[in-house]
Amino acid sequence: MENSGEQFDVIVIGAGIMGSSTAYQTSKRGHKTLLLEQFDFLHHRGSSHGESRTLRATYPEDYYSRLVIESSHLWEEAESEIGYKVYFKSPQFDMGLSDDKSLRAVIASCRKNSIPHRVLDQRQVHEEFSGRIQLAENWVGVLSDLGGVIKPTKAVSMFQTLALKNGAVLRDNSEVFDIKKDDVRDGVFVCTRNGESFWGRKCVVTVGAWMNKLVQSVTGLVLPIQPLETCVCYWKIKQGHEEEFTIQGGFPTFASYGEPYIYGTPSLEFPGLIKIPVHGGQRCEPDKRTWSPAPMILDSLRQWIRERFGDRVDSTGPASNNRFGRLD
Incomplete structure (x- = not known):
């Protein structure tokens, strides 16, 4: 596994709406950020594409309303x-x-x-x-x-553009299959199927429906996610x-x-x-x-x-x- 030699404060895995907005916010706060996506950027295979999602504050769960x-x-x-x-x-x-x-x-x-x-x-x-x-x-x-x-594809593009503007590094077609803890430097190595390894102080996983696949690959555990x-x-x-x-x-x-x-x-x-x-x-x-x-x-x-x-x-x-x- 080839180590890229690059070190990051935050590595975000998954560049849908959650991952892209996370990369935007972390880079905006001055953290050196890497955003990894297993497919092409702005792909249509997950839950963050298309032309419309509703935004509303009326939820049965009152904590959700406060977040919105x-x-x-x-x-x-x-x-x-x-x-x-x-x-x-x-x-x-x-x-x-x-x-x-x-x-x-x-x-x-x-x-x-x-x-x-x-x-x-x-x-x-x-x-x-x-x-x-x-x-x-x-x-x-x-x-x-x-x-x-909300226009989701346009929103994902917006967050990725702003993250780049803030100095983030974006890499697509980089599927992650392993995350290894680095006890010596208190961080993690994130490994992709391209043969690359990146080091980060923190790692945020936002892979949506592929969460079970990644967690099982990293830990062997099967999460109760359907x-x-x-x-x-x-x-x-x-x-x-x-x-x-x-x-x-x-x-x-x-x-x-x-x-x-x-x-x-x-x-x-x-x-x-x-x-x-x-x-x-x-x-x-x-x-x-x-x-x-x-x-x-x-x-x-x-x-x-x-x-x-x-x-x-x-x-x-x-x-x-x-x-x-x-x-x-």
Whole structure:
């Protein structure tokens, strides 16, 4: 194993959104940082690619809400440094049965964290969204201001660019298979399949769905982690209603509590299409996937779209499946 001779304060393994933002923050603090990625940078094989992810402060777990509130300011800070936008703000709308435990926890979290919000009944939701969102009589909605869409591939690129600007070293196509503790100098050697070894005082592992593979390679342990393959579907907005489902038209990011849990974003990345997937997915190995949605998931989505959006969105089938999918 050839030692590169380079020494780093921090070595980050995995250059998705978590790893790239970590490299940005550590290099910003003056730490000599190395960011390693097993595939090409900006690849489509993990969970940090594509054109939209929701950002919201309304979570059943109140500690998560506090993190999101802080992160919204950090997103704006990074945007000001790079000079372009990756975070597009919108309202956030959560909905479900009035007695749904998770939705009640969302409301409690909003109160605990002083998140401005309104709890709306069926009639109020109809008035608020001019009939665009329809709730059953025993449903309620929670409308808050802190929501929006993050463009993930653009965000990963932003963090990598800022990390480079701060002096970080970035290396792709460098799969790590071993991490060895250096007791003499109080650090670690990080070894890649390219035959290189790097030394660092600290090592941050952000490999997502490949965590079990790396941990087993390094320690022999098998973690209780199960990656899921999700399929992201886009549905056609019927002619004449396209502008009603845009951020500019006041449409929110949204989440529907129940079984299954469904979420979505305003029409943004593909004009005339709206993103409506099911949260979760099929068990998989990250290097062996089907790249196809389960039929039962599509059936659930069709029914939900008919009930929530009526004749404004074509529920016969998705106009586009994100065939790259993503891993959770």
